[in-house]
Amino acid sequence: MKKAIAALIAFLFFLMFVNILNSDSEEFKGIPKFGEVNLTERVSNKYISKSVSGDSGEIVYGKTENAESGSANMVTSIVVNYRSFDTLGEVTVLFLAATGVAILIGGGQRKSLAISVNPIVKISARIIATLLLAFGAYVFIHGHLTPGGGFPGGTIIAAGTLLMLVADDKKRTSKLLKILEGTMGFLYVVIGIAGLLVTGSFLKNFLPTGTMGNLFSAGLIPIIYSVIGLKVGAELSALLDDFFAEEGRK
Amino acid sequence: MSVISFIIGIVLVVSAIIAIEAKKLITSVVMLSLASLLAVVSFVLLKAPDVAITEASVGAGLTTAIFLLTLKRLGRRESE
Amino acid sequence: MNPTWLIALPLGFAFLGIFAGKFSKAFLWIASLANAIISLFIFNGNGVTSYIIGGWIPPYGINLVVNDMTRVFLLAVNLIFLLALVATSAEILKKDEKMSVAFMLSLAAINGILLTGDLFNLFVFLEISAISAYIMAASGKEAISKFAALKYLILGSIASSFYLLGVIVVYASTGTLNMADAAAKVTSLNPNVLLAAGLLMVVGLGVETKLFPFNGWAPDVYANASGRGSTILASVFPIAMISAFIRVITFVINSGKLNELIIVLGITTAIIGEVLAFSQKRMKKMLAYSSIAQAGVILMLIGIGSSKAYIGASMLLLNNGFGKLLLFSVASQIALVAGSDHFENVTGVGRKSPLFTLLFGAGALTIVGMPLFFGFRSKLYVISATMDKSLWIPAVILITAAIEVTYYFRWIFNLVKADAKLSEKRSPVPFGLALAGLLAVLVVIAFGIVPEANLDFFNRIGDLSIQLSKTLMGGM
Amino acid sequence: MIQYFSIMLIAIGIYGLLSQKNLVKLIVSLNIMELGVNIFIISIGYVADGKVPILSPIVNKSSMNFVDPLPQALVLTAIVIGVGVTALALSLVLKVKESYGTIELDEIRGDNA
Numbered sequence: 001m002k003k004a005i006a007a008l009i010a011f012l013f014f015l016m017f018v019n020i021l022n023s024d025s026e027e028f029k030g031i032p033k034f035g036e037v038n039l040t041e042r043v044s045n046k047y048i049s050k051s052v053s054g055d056s057g058e059i060v061y062g063k064t065e066n067a068e069s070g071s072a073n074m075v076t077s078i079v080v081n082y083r084s085f086d087t088l089g090e091v092t093v094l095f096l097a098a099t100g101v102a103i104l105i106g107g108g109q110r111k112s113l114a115i116s117v118n119p120i121v122k123i124s125a126r127i128i129a130t131l132l133l134a135f136g137a138y139v140f141i142h143g144h145l146t147p148g149g150g151f152p153g154g155t156i157i158a159a160g161t162l163l164m165l166v167a168d169d170k171k172r173t174s175k176l177l178k179i180l181e182g183t184m185g186f187l188y189v190v191i192g193i194a195g196l197l198v199t200g201s202f203l204k205n206f207l208p209t210g211t212m213g214n215l216f217s218a219g220l221i222p223i224i225y226s227v228i229g230l231k232v233g234a235e236l237s238a239l240l241d242d243f244f245a246e247e248g249r250k
Numbered sequence: 251m252s253v254i255s256f257i258i259g260i261v262l263v264v265s266a267i268i269a270i271e272a273k274k275l276i277t278s279v280v281m282l283s284l285a286s287l288l289a290v291v292s293f294v295l296l297k298a299p300d301v302a303i304t305e306a307s308v309g310a311g312l313t314t315a316i317f318l319l320t321l322k323r324l325g326r327r328e329s330e
Numbered sequence: 331m332n333p334t335w336l337i338a339l340p341l342g343f344a345f346l347g348i349f350a351g352k353f354s355k356a357f358l359w360i361a362s363l364a365n366a367i368i369s370l371f372i373f374n375g376n377g378v379t380s381y382i383i384g385g386w387i388p389p390y391g392i393n394l395v396v397n398d399m400t401r402v403f404l405l406a407v408n409l410i411f412l413l414a415l416v417a418t419s420a421e422i423l424k425k426d427e428k429m430s431v432a433f434m435l436s437l438a439a440i441n442g443i444l445l446t447g448d449l450f451n452l453f454v455f456l457e458i459s460a461i462s463a464y465i466m467a468a469s470g471k472e473a474i475s476k477f478a479a480l481k482y483l484i485l486g487s488i489a490s491s492f493y494l495l496g497v498i499v500v501y502a503s504t505g506t507l508n509m510a511d512a513a514a515k516v517t518s519l520n521p522n523v524l525l526a527a528g529l530l531m532v533v534g535l536g537v538e539t540k541l542f543p544f545n546g547w548a549p550d551v552y553a554n555a556s557g558r559g560s561t562i563l564a565s566v567f568p569i570a571m572i573s574a575f576i577r578v579i580t581f582v583i584n585s586g587k588l589n590e591l592i593i594v595l596g597i598t599t600a601i602i603g604e605v606l607a608f609s610q611k612r613m614k615k616m617l618a619y620s621s622i623a624q625a626g627v628i629l630m631l632i633g634i635g636s637s638k639a640y641i642g643a644s645m646l647l648l649n650n651g652f653g654k655l656l657l658f659s660v661a662s663q664i665a666l667v668a669g670s671d672h673f674e675n676v677t678g679v680g681r682k683s684p685l686f687t688l689l690f691g692a693g694a695l696t697i698v699g700m701p702l703f704f705g706f707r708s709k710l711y712v713i714s715a716t717m718d719k720s721l722w723i724p725a726v727i728l729i730t731a732a733i734e735v736t737y738y739f740r741w742i743f744n745l746v747k748a749d750a751k752l753s754e755k756r757s758p759v760p761f762g763l764a765l766a767g768l769l770a771v772l773v774v775i776a777f778g779i780v781p782e783a784n785l786d787f788f789n790r791i792g793d794l795s796i797q798l799s800k801t802l803m804g805g806m
Numbered sequence: 807m808i809q810y811f812s813i814m815l816i817a818i819g820i821y822g823l824l825s826q827k828n829l830v831k832l833i834v835s836l837n838i839m840e841l842g843v844n845i846f847i848i849s850i851g852y853v854a855d856g857k858v859p860i861l862s863p864i865v866n867k868s869s870m871n872f873v874d875p876l877p878q879a880l881v882l883t884a885i886v887i888g889v890g891v892t893a894l895a896l897s898l899v900l901k902v903k904e905s906y907g908t909i910e911l912d913e914i915r916g917d918n919a
Contacts, residue, residue, distance in 0.1 A: 028521070041505045082386055090887060097894045101893050102425075104898060155304075155307040159312075181349075202332075204384050240315065243896075255807050258808075259811030266841075278834050308886060308889050309888070317892075320897075320900060457891075473902075480895065484832055498846065498850055501877070
């Protein structure tokens with residue numbers, strides 16, 4: 001009975017949405033049909049042409065110098081420049097969630113796994129974890145040129161930690177992780193305040209942007225993404241560590 | 251394109267239903283992970299590689315890891 | 331003074347606090363004290379100002395909007411937060427250092443909610459405040475607090491998904507996320523789309539503002555969280571959440587049908603809340619249901635949407651903030667002294683320590699709206715403001731006030747009743763609670779008796795909401 | 807097409823949240839719902855024959871036909887928030903299991919009454 005009511009409510013929700021999806025008509029504006037979006041009616045149009053502060057002509061990869069925001073990856077330019085404040089909040093959400101997990105289940109000693117781990121596995125796990133660390137760093141440093149960025153980069157680092165946790169009974173380093181996490185978060189805020197003091201606007205880019213497509217071409221973006229990458233990596237590693245820890249065994 | 255997205259959509263919905271209705275929690279979690287991976291494919295089809303990479307590492311990878319660790323700590327009785 | 335500091339300071343201190351050990355408690359004090367002072371500076375001004383973030387002009391970048399309503403709310407939120415910290419300073423929580431981080435982040439998020447002029451940025455701040463609220467809800471000693479927090483988390487996450495969907499519907503059809511820009515553009519939308527977006531957002535914000543039927547989480551969370559957690563959740567959070575509700579539902583969406591729905595839901599919330607509060611056997615649960623009822627009355631006024639209704643709603647909101655600060659901090663302390671906050675257990679506690687009775691009584695009297703207190707002035711204002719609209723609404727307010735009077739007095743009389751079971755030993759009132767409590771009592775009495783002219787800033791709230799500057803809000 | 811499937815996912819998530827009794831299942835349902843919301847948001851920005859919004863040596867001019875990058879940026883935020891909430895929820899489930907010995911809603915409610 002309860003399931004039938006639940007299904008009915010879900011179905012009604014579905015109908016409501018299908019109804020508003022087909023609402024775009026001559027008379028009234030609604031949600032555009034799938035694939036028929038007119039970007040000139042949206043704010044993203046100016047993110048693509050990088051002309052929020054004034055028309056700068058056409059942007060050409062590898063040629064245009066000092067383009068607004070400077071990042072070749074438009075999603076990155078939105079995430080860490082146009083809407084950087086959201087990203088600061090997002091980093092805070094993850095930080096807060098990790099803190100909450102630590103308050104609830106953290107602090108215990110982790111239980112060693114029942115199976116014994118072969119030394120060869122241990123050594124190769126260390127090698128792979130180092131490679132993952134390097135790969136994660138690559139992903140977040142190149143966030144303004146290629147897909148990826150701080151969050152996937154940080155998660156790849158955390159994957160390395162997970163591997164170490166599973167394969168290796170290494171001593172826990174959660175205190176160090178907390179320090180890294182906290183400093184990186186503080187650094188993000190400091191970058192923001194520096195923008196406020198230098199340019200009068202919180203989180204504003206105060207570094208020059210070089211030629212579109214170069215590694216050093218996006219002002220603060222690679223710096224902020226590195227900060228985010230390290231922070232997310234440390235945070236998620238500490239979080240996984242907390243889930244491995246067993247309550248009550250000190 | 252439309253045929254592929256149709257197939258992916260169907261599998262996505264089916265795996266979501268299995269994830270919710272499955273008897274064993276472990277099946278549920280694996281199916282959630284599968285749905286997440288299919289979402290990654292649909293993000294690629296929708297021309298969103300950034301989101302696809304993030305979903306693959308954060309959504310499909312990390313979330314599944316946390317779920318599995320939780321199931322391990324919950325013990326056998328609850329997982330089955 | 332740039333209001334960004336209100337968000338950046340607690341945020342920076344929170345990041346430092348995670349590894350600072352014992353210092354993180356000191357950081358919490360510094361951050362909240364600094365915020366209270368900054369908000370005083372911001373309060374000294376008028377008109378609408380927009381501060382852009384990242385140097386990008388709205389609607390392309392995110393902006394913070396300070397208007398006359400925000401100024402009052404900012405000052406109230408930061409002051410009440412500081413007072414709540416002082417009032418519960420005697421309490422020692424499990425993993426206190428990390429809890430301080432959560433409290434700092436909630437302060438940053440609440441200021442962000444009050445300030446932001448961007449729909450998606452509001453979502454991010456709502457998430458931060460919600461997650462810190464889950465952590466506060468789980469901070470109680472009893473196991474049930476964890477279960478209550480989990481229930482809150484699940485409801486809250488559904489709500490935030492709905493709110494996000496609403497934001498996306500607005501973005502898809504208008505192409506903007508800036509509140510002012512969206513408000514100007516939604517007028518040409520298909521009414522069905524607008525109504526759907528509005529409904530999604532009402533569900534999303536309804537959970538946090540405790541609108542019926544999305545308020546099932548509140549009683550358990552308020553009743554079982556730690557003293558500090560429940561005091562902040564009950565006094566500071568409603569102001570921020572209702573401010574977000576005003577910004578999004580009335581200024582951006584502003585659909586007539588939706589406002590009628592909110593009036594109906596608000597009245598239902600108020601009546602159900604009061605009736606259930608009447609039948610509660612635990613002090614903090616009774617206070618939780620009373621909070622729900624207050625939220626219902628305030629949301630009903632917001633649904634009416636006239637300038638005077640906004641003024642009345644703001645007055646009630648501040649009154650509720652200071653009143654619940656007193657009630658929850660005292661109730662938590664009483665529960666500690668008496669062992670639990672059940673009706674029979676707390677009998678006579680107030681006779682032993684008259685200060686408890688004084689603080690609890692003042693809080694209760696201002697909530698029910700007794701003369702001399704701020705509550706009286708606000709309720710009188712609300713009744714006179716809504717009289718011309720329809721007689722129903724003043725009637726509802728009077729009925730709820732009547733129920734409130736009965737059960738609050740029942741609890742006050744219970745506190746001072748002679749009870750042989752209690753030992754003769756006096757239970758001392760912690761210094762912090764006494765200090766913050768007396769300050770809060772002074773505030774509610776001062777607001778209740780000063781001449782009308784001194785409360786000019788309330789009238790500015792009303793002026794603003796008439797011209798509420800849909801265009802100015804984004805500082806375009 | 808994919809838009810309808812994403813809404814179906816949200817609806818399935820809502821169904822799961824309303825009908826399931828197991829705490830972990832509730833969190834799985836929540837994740838499915840968030841997945842649907844994320845796909846829906848991305849689909850809102852899709853432009854037929856649009857390019858990936860990254861300038862590269864091949865796609866090198868800003869005047870080309872790109873898909874909307876803003877929803878993608880929003881979903882990045884939403885995904886990360888989702889994983890944070892999931893982690894917190896699961897640790898709360900562990901605490902509930904520790905104190906009540908069960909993760910079935912009915913049995914926990916029975917304990918409280």
